[in-house]
Amino acid sequence: MKAAPFDYVVPDSVEAALDHLARGAGDAIVLAGGQTLMPLLALRMATPSVVVDINRIPALSGISRADGGVRVGAVTRQATILTDPTVAAHAPTLAQAVRNVGHHQTRNRGTVGGSTSLGEPAAELPATALALEAMIEARSVRGVRQIAAGDFYTGPYSTVLEPDELVTAIHYPDLPPGTVTLVHEVARRPGDFALTGFVGAFTLDAGVFTRVRIAWLAMGPTPLRSPKAEAALVGQTLGQVDLAEIGRLAASETDPMDDGHASADYRRTAGARVFRRAVSQALEAR
Amino acid sequence: MSDHKIRLTVDGGPVSKTVEARKTLGDFLREDCGRTGVHLGCEHGVCGACTVIVDGKAVRSCLMLAVQADGTEVTTAQGLAAKDGTLHPVQQAMADEHALQCGFCTPGVVMTMAALTADGARPTEADLKAAMSGHLCRCTGYQGIMRAARKLAGVNQ
Numbered sequence: 001m002k003a004a005p006f007d008y009v010v011p012d013s014v015e016a017a018l019d020h021l022a023r024g025a026g027d028a029i030v031l032a033g034g035q036t037l038m039p040l041l042a043l044r045m046a047t048p049s050v051v052v053d054i055n056r057i058p059a060l061s062g063i064s065r066a067d068g069g070v071r072v073g074a075v076t077r078q079a080t081i082l083t084d085p086t087v088a089a090h091a092p093t094l095a096q097a098v099r100n101v102g103h104h105q106t107r108n109r110g111t112v113g114g115s116t117s118l119g120e121p122a123a124e125l126p127a128t129a130l131a132l133e134a135m136i137e138a139r140s141v142r143g144v145r146q147i148a149a150g151d152f153y154t155g156p157y158s159t160v161l162e163p164d165e166l167v168t169a170i171h172y173p174d175l176p177p178g179t180v181t182l183v184h185e186v187a188r189r190p191g192d193f194a195l196t197g198f199v200g201a202f203t204l205d206a207g208v209f210t211r212v213r214i215a216w217l218a219m220g221p222t223p224l225r226s227p228k229a230e231a232a233l234v235g236q237t238l239g240q241v242d243l244a245e246i247g248r249l250a251a252s253e254t255d256p257m258d259d260g261h262a263s264a265d266y267r268r269t270a271g272a273r274v275f276r277r278a279v280s281q282a283l284e285a286r
Numbered sequence: 287m288s289d290h291k292i293r294l295t296v297d298g299g300p301v302s303k304t305v306e307a308r309k310t311l312g313d314f315l316r317e318d319c320g321r322t323g324v325h326l327g328c329e330h331g332v333c334g335a336c337t338v339i340v341d342g343k344a345v346r347s348c349l350m351l352a353v354q355a356d357g358t359e360v361t362t363a364q365g366l367a368a369k370d371g372t373l374h375p376v377q378q379a380m381a382d383e384h385a386l387q388c389g390f391c392t393p394g395v396v397m398t399m400a401a402l403t404a405d406g407a408r409p410t411e412a413d414l415k416a417a418m419s420g421h422l423c424r425c426t427g428y429q430g431i432m433r434a435a436r437k438l439a440g441v442n443q
Contacts (some may be wrong), residue, residue, distance in 0.1 A: 002308065042348070067344065108345050
């Protein structure tokens, strides 16, 4: 359980980090919070020649209001999200999600950009990025680009990021007034990988759903939206809509797999049920 | 392959060493600093036994490279008690509540509780319980650990 040897560099600017990644030619790996990379190194599932530590680049940390939303620097610690007033006021869904990410001890190191860009299908932050229609800012020596979360994930631990690109920030647009959000998951113990779960954003105007976003975690090779269920809810009236049916429809749009933790059938059935229960509780309590 | 010179504070004392890039903070503390009170269980971030405090935060020392600790202040379970041997309040609570059996997970548990109660902070029982989810005790002695946590949270029992 010891990592294979590697070279270590600790750039103090984004530009220097990008130079290292460009020179690394796909064999350099970014170390952010390390809460996933360190186990991968210890298990020798990752054997990079160069580890580029981005923890000492001040420009990559911090939370600010920007462009009608909240901009979170990639190296912002997950623990910071839980106490940040800007997040609490303008992106509370992010804090709801982070409460389910790992444990106290891993959130003190783990970063928002790291978990979001890793693309673990059962992780909370990728599904949150999808539900909130976040924009992911990626930089390389070739320039900067903004990638919609919906276009970002291509498979388990796979994204559209090029080997020389670095996620530098994530932008979470403000939700319309009257939006209730929730993050709900089923896990055997707190901090375990979710067996099923979802992030939902429900906008209501005078009791009528006007905008709905549903993103599942642990229900496919990537986090997945449920476009049919979202469309089916819009225009319906709270109190008259059959949320159990919507839950079943939403879960039927996913692509879960059988593994040692749960069967695909379990994930769909449990997903539909917790959807109905959690959404009705959250909307009644609003 | 690269070696790095690092300077940090370990349990209040200055340390200056050269480390291989791949060495974890946990291995560094045990092998290079004599802190065998840092217990490495799973070595990949699952068990929590290796938890230490880095710049005031409880972190898993197997999930951090030693070189990343350059310039930081690290506290291990061996740095908690007073010089005269008086136990830290967390250690005393653990002893009072018989909150350890084999003792392997104990240093990690103690460091998380110490971080959460530092500087007179009074975490709620729920906070402590949530934080304890990051520790596995294979003796399953969780009730004793939670009694110690409740004592630290000031909950009457």
